[in-house]
Amino acid sequence: MERDAQADRGYAHIPVMLEEVLALAPAGPAPWILDATFGRGGHSRALLARLGPEARLFALDRDPEALAAARALAAEDPRVTVVPSPFGALAEALAPHLQGRGLDGVLMDLGVSSPQLDDPARGFSFRNDGPLDMRMSGEGRSAAEVLAQSEEGELAHIFKELGEERFARRIARALVAARESGVVFTRTRQLAEAVAEAHPAWSPDRHPATRVFMALRLYVNDELGQLEAGLRGAVELLAPAGRLLVISFHSLEDRIVKRFLRREAQGEPLPRGLPVRGPAPGVRLRLLGKGQGPSAEELAANPRARSARLRAAERLVA
Numbered sequence: 001m002e003r004d005a006q007a008d009r010g011y012a013h014i015p016v017m018l019e020e021v022l023a024l025a026p027a028g029p030a031p032w033i034l035d036a037t038f039g040r041g042g043h044s045r046a047l048l049a050r051l052g053p054e055a056r057l058f059a060l061d062r063d064p065e066a067l068a069a070a071r072a073l074a075a076e077d078p079r080v081t082v083v084p085s086p087f088g089a090l091a092e093a094l095a096p097h098l099q100g101r102g103l104d105g106v107l108m109d110l111g112v113s114s115p116q117l118d119d120p121a122r123g124f125s126f127r128n129d130g131p132l133d134m135r136m137s138g139e140g141r142s143a144a145e146v147l148a149q150s151e152e153g154e155l156a157h158i159f160k161e162l163g164e165e166r167f168a169r170r171i172a173r174a175l176v177a178a179r180e181s182g183v184v185f186t187r188t189r190q191l192a193e194a195v196a197e198a199h200p201a202w203s204p205d206r207h208p209a210t211r212v213f214m215a216l217r218l219y220v221n222d223e224l225g226q227l228e229a230g231l232r233g234a235v236e237l238l239a240p241a242g243r244l245l246v247i248s249f250h251s252l253e254d255r256i257v258k259r260f261l262r263r264e265a266q267g268e269p270l271p272r273g274l275p276v277r278g279p280a281p282g283v284r285l286r287l288l289g290k291g292q293g294p295s296a297e298e299l300a301a302n303p304r305a306r307s308a309r310l311r312a313a314e315r316l317v318a
């Protein structure tokens, strides 16, 4: 995770890689599309602008504020249906709306939105002080609860595996020692300062708490588990020739997306030497090019899009 995802999404909600998304997404009079990460609807609005009156757009999110924005759009545009759900459960959440019909497109623009990051009350950012929350849906354990309840080994594991933090063990030890001396971590700045104090290797271009915050955010929201389940659900729901587009923002996510798409495009490994005609069993997707990053023009206009990576694939006829 070589990039500072906190900084990456700091801009107002400019939809990332919009041109590339529009080039790959279905258009025309009547496609049915799922925006599985509605956010503030930047991508959704641009998609809707090229769709006809018979088209449908399902606006899914798990954040109450994003859902409020989706409901406002749905009130103006009868093609929009709001689906409050984590995308890890998208197949179940969409089933009643689809009634057997497949989707022509699914978009996942992963991570947190700028409005989430910029609102100190959500607790995602160490740049602005706020309660140590980090829950996208407002449900489940907050970051403060995870910090209060986890053993040193568990915290070290979270920081190392999800934040790729080299000094995970040392930081976990310092936080637990502070806890044992009566400190209760409740604020983002308070945690950032404690991590900074424990971190032995400051770098000029990254706050020393960046990786710990990233790790806690991924953990609190089970973002990688959600991604695995969301990808599986999306492929299930795609109609033949339907397209899956995923924008990721750091290497752990991108690795999951890349491996998933590769597996779906190559099928089950077969014993060597078997004469097989046509696609191997289990092949459900065709890759649409390799992963791509933002254009030079987009980077010039929005340098914080630099860590975005878009991967796309098309559902084969079952």
Ligand SMILES: C[S@@+](CC[C@H](N)C(=O)[O-])C[C@H]1O[C@@H](n2cnc3c(N)ncnc32)[C@H](O)[C@@H]1O
Pocket: 013, 014, 015, 016, 036, 037, 038, 039, 040, 041, 042, 043, 044, 060, 061, 062, 063, 066, 085, 086, 087, 088, 109, 110, 111, 112, 113, 114, 136, 223, 226, 227
């Ligand atoms: C990067 S923003 C999307 C921005 C959006 N494309 C736009 O143009 O406004 C990601 C959104 O996905 C939502 N999200 C992240 N993980 C989710 C999950 N597992 N289930 C549902 N929504 C999720 C977040 O709440 C956030 O609103």
